[in-house]
Amino acid sequence: MSGFFAVEHLELSFGGVHAIRDLSFSVEQGEVFAIIGPNGAGKTSVFNVITRVFDPSAGRVVFQGNDITAVARHQVVNHGIARTFQNIELFEGATVLQNLLLGRHRFPHGNILAQLCWLPNVRRAEEESRARVEDVIELLDLAPYRNALVAGLPYGVRKVVELARALATQPKLLLLDEPASGLNPEEARDLAFWIDDIKHDLGITVIMVEHDMSLVAEAADRVLCMNMGEAIATGSAAEVRAHPDVLAAYLGT
Amino acid sequence: MNPQTLQILQLTLNGIAIGSIYALVALGLVMIYKATEVINFAHGDILMGSAFVAWGLITIAGLPFWLAVIITMLIAAGISWLLEARVMRVIVGQPHFAGAMLTLAIAFMLRGAVSMAFGPSSRTFQTPWSGQSTHVGGLVIADLNLVxxxxxxxxxxxxxxxxxxxxxxxxxxxxxxxxxxxxxCGIPVKRLNSFVWAMAGAMAAVGGVLLAPIALVDIGLWFVVLKALAALVLGGFGSIPGAIVGGLLIGVVEQLAGVYLPDGFKDVMAYLVLIAVLILYPRGLLGEAHGRRV
Structure with a gap:
C-alpha cells in the first residue's frame, strides 16, 4: 500500500443510500490529485469522511501510516490535514486576520495563565503565528482585507480566505472542495497559479474536487472520476476525459 | 443632600446590587445560548439549588463560608457539565423548541429534587457581611450589597x-x-460546550449564594431566570455587554418601582419592561444589528 495517503475499500451509506461504494485510491506525496464526477457522485462525501464529519460504514483512510477514521474530528488538523468547503465555512463575525490566526490554533501558545499574563513564551508563539499568517496573506494577496470582517467580503475573497486559513494550519495534505466554483475567470486563473505554488513552493499535497475541467487539466497530475459513489476511471486528465465510462456518466447514457 | 435625592440614590444602589445578580444569571444564559443555541430555563434552578447546597454546607456541615462557596460552585459546575454532556447533547440538531422543552423539564426536576431533599420551608445562612453596613455621606449601604x-x-x-x-x-x-x-481548526467543540455550561453553572452558584441573604434560601429563587430573560431582551439578546447593562437596569427599575409605583408593581416591573421592549425596540439596547445567521 502507498506510504503517503490511501483510501481503502471505503463505504458510506445513509440508510439505503450508498454515497460511497468500495472506493480505493492512493495519492503520492507532492501530487495534485483531482476528483471529478457528476453531481451526487460522492466526491464531497469522500472529503467529509477524510475530515471525520461522517463515519464511514466500512473501509479505512490511511494517512502517513495512521488510520484517520479512528481519529477525533478536532484531531484531524493535528495530523496535517486541512480542507476548504464548497459552501465556505468561515468565522463570519471575525476579521480575516482573526480567521487565519484561528488556523494556528493547533500550535502551542502557552497555558491559560501564561496567556492571561502575556508571558514571553506566549508572546513569542503569538509572534511566530502572526509571521506565518503574514506569509500566507502575502502569498494569496490578502493584505487589503487583513482587518476586514469576513461577513462583509465578496464571495471570491471569502474563498481565498478559507484557502488561506487552511494553509495557516501548515498542512501536509490540503483538500479543496470545488475551489473554482463561483469564481470569475480572473480569480480562477489566480487559483491555478496558487495551487501550483502550494505544490511546488510549499510542498503540500493537494486533493481537489472540481468541475472546472480546464483548471483540472492545468493543475492536476492525476484525476479520479467518480459516479454513483464508485471510482470509474483514474489517470491523467486527458485519459480520464476520453474514458468511455466517464463520457457515459456525464452524458447520462 | 435633600431626602428625595438621597432616597433615589439609595434605591439605585440597592438596584445595582440586585441587578448585578441578574446580570450574572443573564451572562450565564447568553454564554450557553451562544455556545449551544439553547435557552437554558433550568439555569435559575441551578442557582436555587446552589443556594440550598451552600446553606447545607454552611449551616449543617459547618464549613467556613468561602470553602462552602467554592464547593457549591464546583457542584453547580459539575451538574451543568453533566446536563450538557449527558442530556442536552442527545437532542443536538433538533428544532429549537425541543431544547427549550428539555431545559424546562430539567428545571422542574431540579426544583422537585431540591424540594424533596430540603423541604419547602425558607431559611437563611450567615455571611461574613450579614447585618453590617457602611455609611457614605447620608447613604447607608449594606456591606452585602457592596460585596x-x-x-x-x-x-x-x-x-x-x-x-x-x-x-x-x-x-x-x-x-x-x-x-x-x-x-x-483543532477545537474540541463538544468539550468546550460542556465547559461553557459548567462556567455558567458556577456563575449561577455565585448568584445563588449572593442572592440568598437578600431573598432567603427558597425554592422561589428560580424566578431570577425570568428576570434575567427580561434583562437579556432589554440589553439585546445574544449580546454579552447587553446582558450586563440589561441586568443592572432591570434591578434599578425594580427598586424604583417598589417605592414610586403602587404596590405590586415591583414584582411585575421586569416583565412590563420585557413586553415594552419587545413592542417598541425588539433589538434591545445593545443588540446586534444583523439578524441571526441560520
Missing part, C-alpha cells in the same frame, strides 16, 4: 479577559460562530 457588586465586577472582568485573551476563550467564541470550521 455583590464587587463579586459581579470581578467575575465579569475575569470572564472578559478569559474570552478575549486566552486561546480557550477565543476557541469558545470561534466555536459559537462556526462549529464545523472550529473542529477543523
Amino acid at each position: 455583590i457588586i464587587a463579586a459581579a465586577l470581578i467575575i465579569t472582568a475575569l470572564l472578559f479577559a478569559f474570552l478575549r485573551f486566552s486561546s480557550l476563550g477565543i476557541s469558545i467564541q470561534a466555536a459559537s460562530q462556526n462549529q464545523l470550521a472550529a473542529y477543523l
Whole structure:
C-alpha cells in the first residue's frame, strides 16, 4: 500500500443510500490529485469522511501510516490535514486576520495563565503565528482585507480566505472542495497559479474536487472520476476525459 | 443632600446590587445560548439549588463560608457539565423548541429534587457581611450589597479577559460562530460546550449564594431566570455587554418601582419592561444589528 495517503475499500451509506461504494485510491506525496464526477457522485462525501464529519460504514483512510477514521474530528488538523468547503465555512463575525490566526490554533501558545499574563513564551508563539499568517496573506494577496470582517467580503475573497486559513494550519495534505466554483475567470486563473505554488513552493499535497475541467487539466497530475459513489476511471486528465465510462456518466447514457 | 435625592440614590444602589445578580444569571444564559443555541430555563434552578447546597454546607456541615462557596460552585459546575454532556447533547440538531422543552423539564426536576431533599420551608445562612453596613455621606449601604457588586465586577472582568485573551476563550467564541470550521481548526467543540455550561453553572452558584441573604434560601429563587430573560431582551439578546447593562437596569427599575409605583408593581416591573421592549425596540439596547445567521 502507498506510504503517503490511501483510501481503502471505503463505504458510506445513509440508510439505503450508498454515497460511497468500495472506493480505493492512493495519492503520492507532492501530487495534485483531482476528483471529478457528476453531481451526487460522492466526491464531497469522500472529503467529509477524510475530515471525520461522517463515519464511514466500512473501509479505512490511511494517512502517513495512521488510520484517520479512528481519529477525533478536532484531531484531524493535528495530523496535517486541512480542507476548504464548497459552501465556505468561515468565522463570519471575525476579521480575516482573526480567521487565519484561528488556523494556528493547533500550535502551542502557552497555558491559560501564561496567556492571561502575556508571558514571553506566549508572546513569542503569538509572534511566530502572526509571521506565518503574514506569509500566507502575502502569498494569496490578502493584505487589503487583513482587518476586514469576513461577513462583509465578496464571495471570491471569502474563498481565498478559507484557502488561506487552511494553509495557516501548515498542512501536509490540503483538500479543496470545488475551489473554482463561483469564481470569475480572473480569480480562477489566480487559483491555478496558487495551487501550483502550494505544490511546488510549499510542498503540500493537494486533493481537489472540481468541475472546472480546464483548471483540472492545468493543475492536476492525476484525476479520479467518480459516479454513483464508485471510482470509474483514474489517470491523467486527458485519459480520464476520453474514458468511455466517464463520457457515459456525464452524458447520462 | 435633600431626602428625595438621597432616597433615589439609595434605591439605585440597592438596584445595582440586585441587578448585578441578574446580570450574572443573564451572562450565564447568553454564554450557553451562544455556545449551544439553547435557552437554558433550568439555569435559575441551578442557582436555587446552589443556594440550598451552600446553606447545607454552611449551616449543617459547618464549613467556613468561602470553602462552602467554592464547593457549591464546583457542584453547580459539575451538574451543568453533566446536563450538557449527558442530556442536552442527545437532542443536538433538533428544532429549537425541543431544547427549550428539555431545559424546562430539567428545571422542574431540579426544583422537585431540591424540594424533596430540603423541604419547602425558607431559611437563611450567615455571611461574613450579614447585618453590617457602611455609611457614605447620608447613604447607608449594606456591606452585602457592596460585596455583590464587587463579586459581579470581578467575575465579569475575569470572564472578559478569559474570552478575549486566552486561546480557550477565543476557541469558545470561534466555536459559537462556526462549529464545523472550529473542529477543523483543532477545537474540541463538544468539550468546550460542556465547559461553557459548567462556567455558567458556577456563575449561577455565585448568584445563588449572593442572592440568598437578600431573598432567603427558597425554592422561589428560580424566578431570577425570568428576570434575567427580561434583562437579556432589554440589553439585546445574544449580546454579552447587553446582558450586563440589561441586568443592572432591570434591578434599578425594580427598586424604583417598589417605592414610586403602587404596590405590586415591583414584582411585575421586569416583565412590563420585557413586553415594552419587545413592542417598541425588539433589538434591545445593545443588540446586534444583523439578524441571526441560520
